[in-house]
Amino acid sequence: MLHVNNDEIPADFWRSLNYFNLYRLALVSFILFIAIAFQAERLFGTSKGQLFLLTGWVYAVVVALSFIPMRMRWFKFSWQLAWQVGSDIVALTVLSHASGGIQSSVGLLLMVSMAVAGIISRGKITLFFASLASIAALLEHAFAVLYDDAPVTQYVQVGLLCVSYFAVAGLAHKLAQYALDNQKLAQRRGRDLIGMAEANRLVMRDMQDGVLVVDEHDRIVQMNPSAARLLYNTEAADSMLSESFPLLYQQYAQWKHNTINARVTLQLDGGLQARLRFVGVERDAAQGAVIFLEDMQHAQAEAQQIKLAALGRLTANLAHEVRNPLSAISYATELLQEESGNTRQVRLLQLIRDNTQRINRIVEDVMQLNRRDRAQLETFDLAVFLPVFVDEFNQAERVGSGVLQLHAETCSMVTFDRGHFRQVLWNLCRNALHYGRQLPGSLTLTTGQDRGRVMLDVLDDGSGISVAHQSRLFEPFFTTAEQGTGLGLYIARELCEANGAWLEYHDRLSEPGACFRITFGERRLGKRPVNEHG
Template sequence: MPTSTYPSQTKHSIFWPFHSKLASADYTGQYWCSLYYFNIYRILLGSSLLISVWKFELTSFGSHHYTLFLYAGLSHVVCSCISLLLIKLRTPGFSWQLAIQVICDIVFFTIMLHASGGLQSGLGAILLISLAAAGLISRGRLALFFASIATISLLLQETYSLLTVNYYSAQYSQAGLLSMAYFAVAWLAHQLAKHTLASEQLAKERGIDLANMSQVNQLVIQDLQEGVLVVDKHGVIRQHNSYADKLLDLRSSANDTKSLKLSDYAPDIAERLKRWQGDSKMNFDLLRLTHSHALVRTRFLPIQADFSNGVVVFLEDMGRIQAQLQQLKLAAVGRLTANIAHEIRNPLSAINHAAELLEEEQQENHTNPRLVHIICDNTRRLNKIVQDVLQLNRRNIPKPDILESHDFIKKFLEEFCDVEKIDRDVFVFQNTNKYLVSFDRDHLAQILWNLCRNAWRHCRKQAGSVLIELSTTTNGHNVCLNIIDDGPGVDPQQVKEIFEPFFTTADGGTGLGLYVARELCETNQSSLDYIEDSSSGHFRIILSCSEPCR
């Protein structure tokens, strides 16, 4: 058997539904609105008939019984007005009100039909409009029932006129044709209502599917591990996901997303968007966000080709990708360090021991002391490289402590200058507040040691050559630790390479100091960057506060 096109469509009875569960359906405002306009039509129709008979004295209406016609017309208008009030009160129920109103039309128009001399007055055709409207309003539930009542009333009127009016010729053939028209109109209204219900059901199902798809899309967007911004053509952020809140701190900026202007809260991204709209093939470097200091890659996707509906901005957090790469890198470094410990350190120990023996016997064997020193120096250099590489494998086990930054840095500088034999006046520490930061104590000491050693190597080695200062970020949730020396700074062509392993410009350097320092920062949920807009050497560490900075 063929299945229904709309399997979920509710089937309604076209006869009397008051005792079924369908009668208790929750009618929407659309049903009541249709019933309201139907009553407006009834009032206008009844008033027009009364005015046409009373004012213009048309002989075709009320020709048989003028007073009865006026009383019937007036009663019809009064009932219509009362029905209009009951619709506002919505009592009794919708089906009862519709049935009462249509039956009142049938009764009063049948009386006026009798008062006008029967079917030749033409009033019987008026019921066609009422039956059609009632069938459409009720969605076909009562259409044939109303047609049956109208047919019975029409036949009873003809029979009553035949029995009570002298010389009246009953027109049953015309009554039968008009009754067939009643049923035809009712059936057409029923069919039209059935298709209307099917269309409404289909539209409802499509609406539900669309709402579900919208919810799924919203969940997917909210769960994306990258920020998503929807920006209109005026540069206003219309929508954003939770990850964008985290990256740009939008939630604390404004409660109303319509008031968020991209240029106010993310000017760097707004500038990139403007440039991209001029040239959609333009590629951008990674961007360090001001609020969260996260390193992101920006991508722009127009909603329409002409940008009229705005742009979707994707902020891909490179920190998450770097964390995944770091896991792979740590596994490789672990295997490398294990091989280094067994394959390189043991020969280095033997070479170093042999060099020491040569140094003790150099006078007896007339060995050149310079060659012995070269062997020892390079052995120590290789051993330091091994120690630095071994340290990489231990960086994934941070033990964060709550450190008071001012006291920690002050004690560190004293220890560093004492061990490295450096004048304490070379380092100037500026800080007026005490910030509590969460960081591994040993890791922070190693990072500062590498950075301060670099600063000492490249500065002018005068009093105040190296400046160390603490300040808060714009969002007040992080601390900036700046290490600035008065040296020439890093060559712009080498800025992208200074954090690469084994890259060095210093004689005798291992090229792992800055690399290890950045790795340790990332392990402790911090960042280390070189500030290029400075005329001297300037490194900045962004530390996480354990409580809001003040």
């Protein structure tokens, strides 16, 4: 059997041909049923009953056999269409002749075949089928005039029937071309929409701002990673906005009712702030809205980075010029202090020396910002590192016995630059010692794990940090101490981030004091680590 590659033919073409053949089968079955169950002569005006029945049965067999090559794809699509339409022309023409010619109106059934051929073929071959049908109708009537004494005047009716064949075929061809053009346009628009959707997905994924798309029922349709990071929820897609983010939903509902502006600020967990911007899909947000969340911390951090980078470059350039005068002033002050003087002079000299040291510490702290990216990572065990650090800190800071206590789990492996970690931990412990009561157990170092990440808490029993100051706690140059530089916590956080960790402040709700937590490992999207202290 001849097999032809029909993969290039769309599936809907074969489906249409199959439906056409089913119609032909139903038509011939109906004709045979009427001819057998009733008197065909009275229904169809049959003058040649035997020829009518024989042609009907042959036509039915041909239609039934046409399913086989169509299902098996044995021949080309155009050949099978031509075979079906050609068999219709022959069979219906013979049935029309057996029924008395043009007056039986059986030839009108060929219009359906012409229409289907025009729709399925979608080419000029439709006119060829109309020509064949017209030739067959003319030959049938000519045969009837010559041998059956048919009226010559009926040529006019035959001619009108032929014109109808061409009209139906041409109209079906035009409609098919119009449908094909619309289909190509729809496919092109579909590809464009897919491309635009992919571009939107990539843009949303790489945007620094959070983006949430909600539909008209306030259901979250889409959410980018930045929004998941800000809201600490990666599983909110396809959920109700009111259930996943109640605070955000309140702002959104007020915006929908025109009670607030399109730009508001939302306070998030962990001291974060996000500036909200609502954009309706339509003017009245009837089809949903797009919610933008601008990370205020990110914007502030960028501004601070620019300021500190400029300050770092300035400090690096002027460090030599600044330190030389400071060294001279400090040395001269020490010489003057060695000389005997009155109490007022000694106090002023000590004031000069303290301020020169404070200026020198500021210069050193700012210069360390330029070295924060030079981390030499190594893996070590906190259970081994922390006892050595506690001994060094107690000796250097002259801490009383039992004030600093250590609760470290075994095998707490972390990856960090040892020098950076020592500086961060020293800074946190010095602050805790300064603000604590300096009693036994006032300062505690505790290690633990959460979701596979190692955590280190630095706890004190001081008065804690007020809510008003918590949002500015890690800002550079922010301090509540008279002699502080305001760079300690900021540098500690920068060094943690440079080593793939993060530093956060937590209130101790059950006990007085503060808790600074270092969580080791890259920050991931999702829920925040569990806070054991509130």
